[in-house]
Each structure stands twice: as C-alpha cells, then as structure tokens.
Amino acid sequence: MIKLLLIPIMLGVLFAWLVVRRIAIRLRTLKAQLAAYRRGDYEGQLKAIEAFRVGRSEPGHYLFFRGSACYQLGRLQEAEQALRRSLAMETNAQLRTCCRDELGRVLMAQDQWDNAEACFRQCIAEWPKRGGGHRAIAELLLRRGAQQQAALSAARQAEADDRAASAGVSKLGKEDRNINLSESLAVLAWALAANGAGAEALEPVLKEAFELCPETTIPIRAELHYFAGHAYAALGNQSESQRHLHRALEVDPIGNYGRLGGAALATAVH
Numbered sequence: 001m002i003k004l005l006l007i008p009i010m011l012g013v014l015f016a017w018l019v020v021r022r023i024a025i026r027l028r029t030l031k032a033q034l035a036a037y038r039r040g041d042y043e044g045q046l047k048a049i050e051a052f053r054v055g056r057s058e059p060g061h062y063l064f065f066r067g068s069a070c071y072q073l074g075r076l077q078e079a080e081q082a083l084r085r086s087l088a089m090e091t092n093a094q095l096r097t098c099c100r101d102e103l104g105r106v107l108m109a110q111d112q113w114d115n116a117e118a119c120f121r122q123c124i125a126e127w128p129k130r131g132g133g134h135r136a137i138a139e140l141l142l143r144r145g146a147q148q149q150a151a152l153s154a155a156r157q158a159e160a161d162d163r164a165a166s167a168g169v170s171k172l173g174k175e176d177r178n179i180n181l182s183e184s185l186a187v188l189a190w191a192l193a194a195n196g197a198g199a200e201a202l203e204p205v206l207k208e209a210f211e212l213c214p215e216t217t218i219p220i221r222a223e224l225h226y227f228a229g230h231a232y233a234a235l236g237n238q239s240e241s242q243r244h245l246h247r248a249l250e251v252d253p254i255g256n257y258g259r260l261g262g263a264a265l266a267t268a269v270h
Helices: 002-038 042-052 060-073 076-089 093-109 113-126 131-144 148-167 174-194 199-212 218-235 238-251 256-269
Strands: none
Touching: 002 042, 002 060, 002 218, 042 060, 060 076, 060 093, 076 093, 093 113, 093 131, 113 131, 131 148, 131 174, 148 174, 174 199, 174 218, 199 218, 218 238, 218 256, 238 256
16 A cells, blocks of 8 residues: 555656756756857757757747757748747747747848838837847848938837846846847947947947957857948948958858858948
8 A cells, every 4th residue: 555655656756857857958958059159159059959859849949949040050941930930839928029039030131121020010019128129120221221210219229128128137147138238239339320420429339339248159249240340331431341341250150140241241342
C-alpha cells in the first residue's frame, strides 16, 4: 500500500524535475542565441535555437528567433514565413507586437513598404508607449524619402518613449533599454538632418546614441552607423557619411544594416 502511495509522489517529483530542466534548457538557449546575435554570428544563432525544439516541433518562440536570424542573413522569404507562423501561434499581446514589428522589418527589407507600414501602425496601436513602433515608422519614411516632418515627429516620439522606459521600471535590463534608446536617437539624428537641422543639432544626439550602445552589440552598432551615414549625407557631408557607411559594412558585413551600408556606398559611388 505504501509503495502504491509513493507512485504518484514519485511521478509528481519526476514531472517537476522535467519542468525545471526544460526551463533551464530554455534559459541557456535564450542566452546562447542572444550572445550569437550580439556578436553578429547569425548562423550560430540558428544553431543555438535548435534547442528550443522538442522533437520535430517548431514552437512560436523558436520560429520568432529563426525569423530574426534569417532576416539578418538576407533569407527574407524564409524569415517572413517563420515570423508569420510565430505571429499566428503567439498569445501574449506584447510578444505578438514584437513579432509583428520584426515582420514589418522583413517586409521593409523586401520593399513591401505599404505592408511594412501597416505592421508598424498596428504595433503602435497595440503598444503605444513602446518606442520601437514609432522608430520603425520614422525609419521607413526616411528610407522612402517621403513625409520628412512626419518622420521627425515619429522619431521624437520614439526617443521620448525609450528615454522614459530607460529611466523607469521595465522588464528589460538597463543595457537593453539603453540600446533601444540608442536606436531611437540615431534615427532622430537622421530625421533632424532631413528636416534641415545643422551639425550642431544632430552631433550631440549621435554622440549619445553611440555612447549608449556597446561596441560588442554588432547589429545595433551597424544600424547606428547606417543612420549616421544618412544623417551626414542629408547635411551634405559626404566624407563623414561614407565613413559611417563603411563602418556599418565593416562592423556587420553579413547583417541587414551592413548590407544596407554597402548598398548605399555603391549608390554614392555611381
């Protein structure tokens, strides 16, 4: 009888152990894929996230990180497919917004400007105090060369929201909050220049952006250099523009903003 009573207890202990082990594996995988992403090792990121799978399963978080890595590698159709599947599976409202934001960036990389903008507008509607949606709208408008004042307004809103998040309480760590703010500051510098501001207005903004983002965070450093390159181009300072675009390409040659920097340099040469 006692042995029979021990069976459910042992099963409960085994189940709890399996749950704890799965959580530990997930945390290790999350850290490993993030470390690979930050050093610009997107193939390594794809390998790391395989630990998210159980058997042949492809859970939503696995698909999200797969889509993000494929986006950086320029495998855009694969990225779009993974992110759309992740979005369809995700039930957490804030994670859905993050997934939709990443999908919008993939669509923007495919020159699907209207569809990308629709994604970003929905992100703002879902999470209005998140800087990422406003930042993405500003970038999209600047890259299209349209509605420069609207781009500046969106960039200012992104900077304000990310600065408030950086100063307040957030689920994100301080470094992650600072990185978000650095992105918004860099796109703000571009928007300022596109709207006629001089070097004295945008250079302090860029200085703060680069100070907030560690050099070891490769994809974001490339993004900052890409935005700075366009900001200086809008000022007519071609030497400084090309210096930053070169740095974007050097810092992250296989990533999204490194490729964009290289394409912008090729256009400038011709």
